Amino acid sequence: MANQSHLTRRELIQIGAVAAGVAASGVERGLAADSAPRVFSTQEFALLDELTELIIPADDHSPGARAAGVAGYLDGRLAESIEEAERTEWREGLKRIDALALEMNGVPFMQATPEQRVGVLSRIARNEQNPQTPDELFFVRLKFSTANAYYSSKIGIHQEMEYKGNVLLSEFVGYELK
Amino acid sequence: MNFFSPDHPNANDVDLKRVYDAVVVGSGAAGGMAAHVLTSHGMKVLLLEAGRKLDINKELKSMEWPYDHPRRGDIPADTHSLTPAEYRFRDRPYAKGMPFRHVYSYIESWGKGDYSKNIVVDEKDHPYTGTPYAWARARCLGGKTNIWGRLGLRLSDYDFKAKSHDGYGEDWPISYADIAPYYDKVDLYLGISGHKENLDYLPDSIFQRSIRLSKSEMILRESLARMGRVLTPYRAGVTTDGLKHNRYRSRCFGRGACERHTGGCDIHAAFDSPTGLILPALETGNLTIRTNATAYEITVDPASGKARGVSFVDTETKKTYEARGKAIVLAASTLESARLMLLSKSTTYPNGIGNSSGHVGHNLCDHTMGPHIIGLVKDLVGKPRTLDDGRPGGFYVPRFRNLKDRNANFIRAYGFEGFGGNTMEPGYAVSMPGFGRNYKRAVRDHAGAFISLSGFGEVLARYENHIEIDPEVKDKWGIPVIRFHYTYGDNEKKMSVDMVNAAREMFDEAGFEVVDARNEIFTPGWSIHELGTARMGTDPKTSVLNQFQQSHDVKNLLVVDGSSHVSASCHNPTWTIMALAWRSCDHLADQFRKGEI
Numbered sequence: 001m002a003n004q005s006h007l008t009r010r011e012l013i014q015i016g017a018v019a020a021g022v023a024a025s026g027v028e029r030g031l032a033a034d035s036a037p038r039v040f041s042t043q044e045f046a047l048l049d050e051l052t053e054l055i056i057p058a059d060d061h062s063p064g065a066r067a068a069g070v071a072g073y074l075d076g077r078l079a080e081s082i083e084e085a086e087r088t089e090w091r092e093g094l095k096r097i098d099a100l101a102l103e104m105n106g107v108p109f110m111q112a113t114p115e116q117r118v119g120v121l122s123r124i125a126r127n128e129q130n131p132q133t134p135d136e137l138f139f140v141r142l143k144f145s146t147a148n149a150y151y152s153s154k155i156g157i158h159q160e161m162e163y164k165g166n167v168l169l170s171e172f173v174g175y176e177l178k
Numbered sequence: 179m180n181f182f183s184p185d186h187p188n189a190n191d192v193d194l195k196r197v198y199d200a201v202v203v204g205s206g207a208a209g210g211m212a213a214h215v216l217t218s219h220g221m222k223v224l225l226l227e228a229g230r231k232l233d234i235n236k237e238l239k240s241m242e243w244p245y246d247h248p249r250r251g252d253i254p255a256d257t258h259s260l261t262p263a264e265y266r267f268r269d270r271p272y273a274k275g276m277p278f279r280h281v282y283s284y285i286e287s288w289g290k291g292d293y294s295k296n297i298v299v300d301e302k303d304h305p306y307t308g309t310p311y312a313w314a315r316a317r318c319l320g321g322k323t324n325i326w327g328r329l330g331l332r333l334s335d336y337d338f339k340a341k342s343h344d345g346y347g348e349d350w351p352i353s354y355a356d357i358a359p360y361y362d363k364v365d366l367y368l369g370i371s372g373h374k375e376n377l378d379y380l381p382d383s384i385f386q387r388s389i390r391l392s393k394s395e396m397i398l399r400e401s402l403a404r405m406g407r408v409l410t411p412y413r414a415g416v417t418t419d420g421l422k423h424n425r426y427r428s429r430c431f432g433r434g435a436c437e438r439h440t441g442g443c444d445i446h447a448a449f450d451s452p453t454g455l456i457l458p459a460l461e462t463g464n465l466t467i468r469t470n471a472t473a474y475e476i477t478v479d480p481a482s483g484k485a486r487g488v489s490f491v492d493t494e495t496k497k498t499y500e501a502r503g504k505a506i507v508l509a510a511s512t513l514e515s516a517r518l519m520l521l522s523k524s525t526t527y528p529n530g531i532g533n534s535s536g537h538v539g540h541n542l543c544d545h546t547m548g549p550h551i552i553g554l555v556k557d558l559v560g561k562p563r564t565l566d567d568g569r570p571g572g573f574y575v576p577r578f579r580n581l582k583d584r585n586a587n588f589i590r591a592y593g594f595e596g597f598g599g600n601t602m603e604p605g606y607a608v609s610m611p612g613f614g615r616n617y618k619r620a621v622r623d624h625a626g627a628f629i630s631l632s633g634f635g636e637v638l639a640r641y642e643n644h645i646e647i648d649p650e651v652k653d654k655w656g657i658p659v660i661r662f663h664y665t666y667g668d669n670e671k672k673m674s675v676d677m678v679n680a681a682r683e684m685f686d687e688a689g690f691e692v693v694d695a696r697n698e699i700f701t702p703g704w705s706i707h708e709l710g711t712a713r714m715g716t717d718p719k720t721s722v723l724n725q726f727q728q729s730h731d732v733k734n735l736l737v738v739d740g741s742s743h744v745s746a747s748c749h750n751p752t753w754t755i756m757a758l759a760w761r762s763c764d765h766l767a768d769q770f771r772k773g774e775i
Contacts, residue, residue, distance in 0.1 A: 055613040061622065076248075080255035082277065116482060121613060128611055147607040150253075151621075152244035155602075159616070161625055163602050164565040169432035172389030172418075173565050175413065177373050177399075 037072070038079035039087050044094050045071060047109055051097070052146045054121055063160040070149040093138035100124065100135060181667065189769065192468045194499055198224040199770065201488050201503030203473045203518065206321030207752050208739035209509030210451030210459075211759040216507075217464035221765035224501055225456070225465060226490055228472040228510075229299075229317030234324055236454065238293050238442040240435035244603065251290030256280075259287035260301065263702040265312050271305030271651065271659075279528045283314045284704070285325075287438060294325050294440040303654040305598070308645070308662030312703040319469055320451040321511070322706065325441035327615040328448050328570055329595065330370045330415035331749035332361050332381040336581065336591075340745050344580065344589045345436075347639050350744040351716050351725035360363040360757040360764075361571065363413075368449045369417025370753070373431070375410050380576040380749070387418040389432075389446070389569040392599035394555040394690075399573075402686040407578050412571025412595075415449040415753065426453035432568035438602055448570060468501070470494055474657045476506055476531050476735065477524040483526055485735045491655045504768060504773050505734045509759070512542075512740040513645060516711035517660050519737075520647050532729035532737075537722050540644040541710040542664055543746040546592075546635040548700035551681040553690030555598070558627040566599025567628060573597070575631065575684075577748055579676070590636040592748050593680065598629030629690060633677035636748040637702075638669050639710050666700050674699050707751055712741040727762040734775050738762050 037045040052065035052074075065071070078087050097120065100130040101109035103114045104123070112120070131137045150156045155162045191300055199221035202212045208226060216223050244250040251258060258278040265272070265284070273281035281301040286294065299315045300427045304312060316322040336343060338357075339348040358381070364370075365384040372385040391399060399409040416436075420429035430447035433685075446453040459465045468490075475489040477500060488503035508515040515538045522531040575583050577591035606628055607621045648661040678697040715721025718730035727742045729735040738759040740751050769775050 056618050059615050059618060061619075064618075077255070080249075082256050083306050118614070125613055143613060144212055144608045147621075148603075149250070151603045151607050154243070154245045157244070160622060162563045163600070163606060164563055165434045165568045165600075165602060166243065166438075167433065167568070168567075171568055172387075172390045172432050174391050174392055174569070175396045177388065 017146075037075045039075050040091070040094075043110075044091060045075065047094050048074065050110065050117070051121070051142060052150075054117060054152045055143055055146045063155050065146055065150050068150050068153040068155040070146055070153070073149045073153075074145055075120065093142065096135055096138060097124075179732040190597065192224065192501070193466075194501055196502075197668050198222050198309050198466070198501070198503045199503040200224070200227065200507055200766070201501050202507045202509055203323065203488055203651050204228075204509035204511065204514070204739065205319050205456060205467070206316075206323050206451050206509065206511065207326075207755050208738075209322065209507075210323070210455030211756045211762050212507045212509055212604070212738050213465055214455040215760050215763035216767060217459045217462040219413075219764075219771075220464060221460075221767060221770060223465050224503065225467045226473055226501060227317075227319050227467065227469045227489060228471065228493065229319065229321070229390045231469050232296060232318045232324075234297075234320070234442070234450070235320075236440060237296055237442045238435075238444040240439060240444040244290075247290075247292065249292060251292050253286050253291045254279075256315065257282065257295065258288075259291060259440050260284050260312075261287065262700065265310050270307040270310075271299035273305065275533040276302070284312055285314045285706075289440040290438060291440060294442060295530065297442075298325050304659075305651055306660045306662065307648045307651050308660070309664050310701050311664055312663045312701040314703070315511070319456065321469070323449065323451040323454075326415075326448075327441055327452075327750070328412075328414045328416055328436065329574065329750040330413050330449075330753040331574070332383060333357075333747045333754050334379050334381055335750055337745060337747035337749070340590065341746075344584075346589055348713070348715060348720070348744050351714050351721075356725075357754070357757050357761060360761045361753065363760055364753060364756045366370065367421075367423075368415065368454050368756070369412075369419070369427075370413060370416040371416050372413035373411050375408055377576060378406065379581055380408075380758075383413065383753075385413075389414065389418070391573060392564065392566040392626070394558060394598035395573050395596070396597070396675060397555065398596075398629065398684070398688045398690075402575065402684060404686065405687055407575065407684070409573050409575050409596075410631045410709045412569070412573055415571035416443075416447050416570040417449075418447070426457050428571060434567040434569060435603075436570050437567055437597075444493055460687075471499075471501075471659070472655055473510065473518055474521060474655070476508075476518060478524045478526050478531065478732075480524070480526050483732065485531065485732050491657070493655065496655065505736065505770065507763070507766070508735070508737040509739045512708040512711050513660060515737050515741045516645060517647065519712065519751040520645075521658065527718075527731070529641040530662065532722055532731050532735055534731045535719055535722055536596045537641075537713065537720065537760075539646055539711050540641050541713050542643045542645060543570060543637045543639040543710045543743075544697045544703065544707065544748060545705040545707040545748060545750075546637055546666065546670050546674055547632070547705040549631060550695075551678060551685060551692060551719045552628055552630045552694040553685040553688075554624075554628060554693050555627050555690055560623040561626065564600055564626060571595070571597070572599075578680075585676070587676065588669045590638065590669070590673070590674060590748065590763040591616065592631055592635035592673055594631040594632045594677075596629065596631040596741065600626035628693070631681045631684075633674065633681070634705060634707075634748055634750070635670060635673045635677065636746045638667060639713070639745050640667065666699060666702060670699065689704045696730070707740075707746065709746050709751060711744040712737045713744045714742050726765040728759060728766070736762055736766060754760060
């Protein structure tokens with residue numbers, strides 16, 4: 001019968017492999033420089049990328065959604081969806097952002113100033129707790145997807161949130177009861 | 179021995195010409211325990227499992243980071259997990275007509291469902307009808323124990339003698355003293371983690387090393403103590419110190435994946451039936467396993483009236499067989515065992531085998547789930563990260579209603595499962611308002627500052643809450659399916675309101691700001707604690723089984739799963755299922771030795 005230390009050793013090898021995997025796997029999965037988006041046009045993708053970065057920007061603590069490859073991840077998930085309506089809704093949502101930017105500032109979103117871009121996003125975010133219009137509903141969807149993708153990314157988990165778990169503990173941490 | 183060999187039914191090992199000492203149907207907590215106990219007494223056992231053998235380690239991948247999975251743990255795009263709303267509004271069977279390749283129950287939508295999609299059933303193959311019911315099923319060796327929530331609680335005489343306490347329903351035919359030695363055996367054989375509290379309404383187990391509490395959980399424990407209430411570390415059916423007698427299971431290393439994925443533990447520190455019970459039972463040489471074997475009838479010897487065997491269909495070839503046994507032990511789950519008994523109609527047993535009382539399928543009960551509260555611990559905002567999810571669970575707040583006092587609005591009780599502290603992904607991020615730098619900082623600063631309580635309440639066993647066999651709808655193998663008649667009543671609704679009020683009161687006392695509180699009950703079935711469809715009792719007119727889970731009508735037929743429970747208690751049932759199965763199988767082996775079966 002194998003003993004406990006066998007299991008321990010096996011487990012240590014396992015965690016060793018995991019740690020090496022983290023170190024080796026380079027940049028975030030996302031849109032690589034040489035691959036085109038699968039669902040969005042280049043222009044749509046640039047808009048989506050900018051919107052995700054506005055929602056979760058780089059700051060002095062950690063990189064933001066752009067570096068975390070959020071737009072590329074969302075594009076990939078949408079490409080796999082079996083529901084064409086989902087892709088259509090995203091593309092229409094982006095179109096509405098541009099239409100709103102034109103209405104508010106006279107230029108499409110990507111030609112607006114940084115302040116103007118924040119202004120457009122603020123407009124559609126203002127009813128976040130109880131969204132009613134298509135624009136407001138799109139914001140909720142965009143933010144939900146951005147947050148989920150960012151906080152499950154390598155940057156989100158390790159750099160931004162400084163998560164300490166998913167490791168082997170020989171002793172549990174926390175408050176021990178007497 | 180190459181047990182986890184490529185997936186195929188090990189039909190070659192099975193000799194269907196022979197009469198086994200016992201045929202066990204189902205390989206989860208109850209069936210695994212029956213196999214363990216009966217083979218340990220030298221009985222030759224054939225174990226039938228409807229699902230496949232799976233290499234569970236390859237399924238669970240407990241340490242995989244979200245970003246190393248192409249969909250961050252989500253199920254594939256051409257599959258679908260039923261949503262809470264769909265359980266209420268879609269016609270039954272739920273998956274009928276859906277365009278997806280596979281449809282799963284709600285459990286595949288949370289906790290990285292991609293790791294358990296091969297463990298749970300495809301709703302398209304396994305339909306059911308009737309009132310709304312969220313039925314989570316796992317068909318593979320080990321069943322739901324491969325992904326269970328691991329909270330291992332004992333019942334007390336407040337449960338076993340609940341009728342004596344408040345006049346409702348029926349008492350169990352056993353008391354705590356009868357089952358306590360078997361709880362001890364389960365503790366020692368499988369391992370359980372916890373902290374002694376000396377509560378007569380939540381008896382302690384023989385605990386291995388306890389998990390620890392986070393900062394917010396300690397604050398709540400101390401403030402609850404001032405209210406005469408208890409917060410105890412999660413009593414996890416997990417071996418935290420290891421088990422010298424079991425070479426298939428590692429001790430817990432606090433990796434925390436059990437909270438991030440859909441249960442499951444690829445080093446088997448968390449109990450699962452295959453490594454905890456079935457592999458050791460195989461080593462006795464007394465156990466034969468037949469997977470891909472879906473039982474559809476218990477056959478009867480008309481001369482003696484005894485059960486003769488189990489007819490099953492091979493899930494892949496669809497060929498049918500009969501396995502014969504001197505004793506037949508049902509452990510297919512509360513709902514499937516009852517279905518099987520109701521399907522087993524014969525001239526000897528026209529109402530279904532073991533059903534002279536008419537109680538098979540009735541008295542279905544479970545635990546309400548849904549009411550919950552989330553609190554913000556302001557002192558923890560902006561504090562450095564701590565590691566709080568490196569453990570099999572958070573904490574448990576045991577019942578406090580209807581012990582010495584009598585609540586004016588409802589009988590019985592509820593407990594809370596809870597968690598406070600940092601997690602891998604900040605689930606609250608999607609509900610924090612705003613965007614930009616301030617939003618990002620707010621998410622960061624609030625890490626670890628939330629604490630939650632989720633109520634689990636006893637649903638009263640009522641005769642009218644029942645299942646029957648649907649006269650028309652059949653599953654993929656042509657077996658008639660279950661039709662539910664199951665709704666919650668006034669007692670459950672009033673109790674749910676009290677849960678949230680009591681939780682608010684506790685958070686107020688602890689100084690936590692309540693940020694969310696809801697008393698809506700989820701669709702019945704959500705807790706996956708269904709019980710009661712073949713209850714034990716002393717009177718054969720009002721119960722199906724005796725105190726040893728033996729059919730009143732058919733001496734060599736046992737039902738050792740949750741269907742035997744007389745009332746639901748509010749304590750998670752798995753530990754009780756295993757203790758009862760152990761006790762009953764000890765008794766069966768004794769009768770077998772004496773030639774009484």
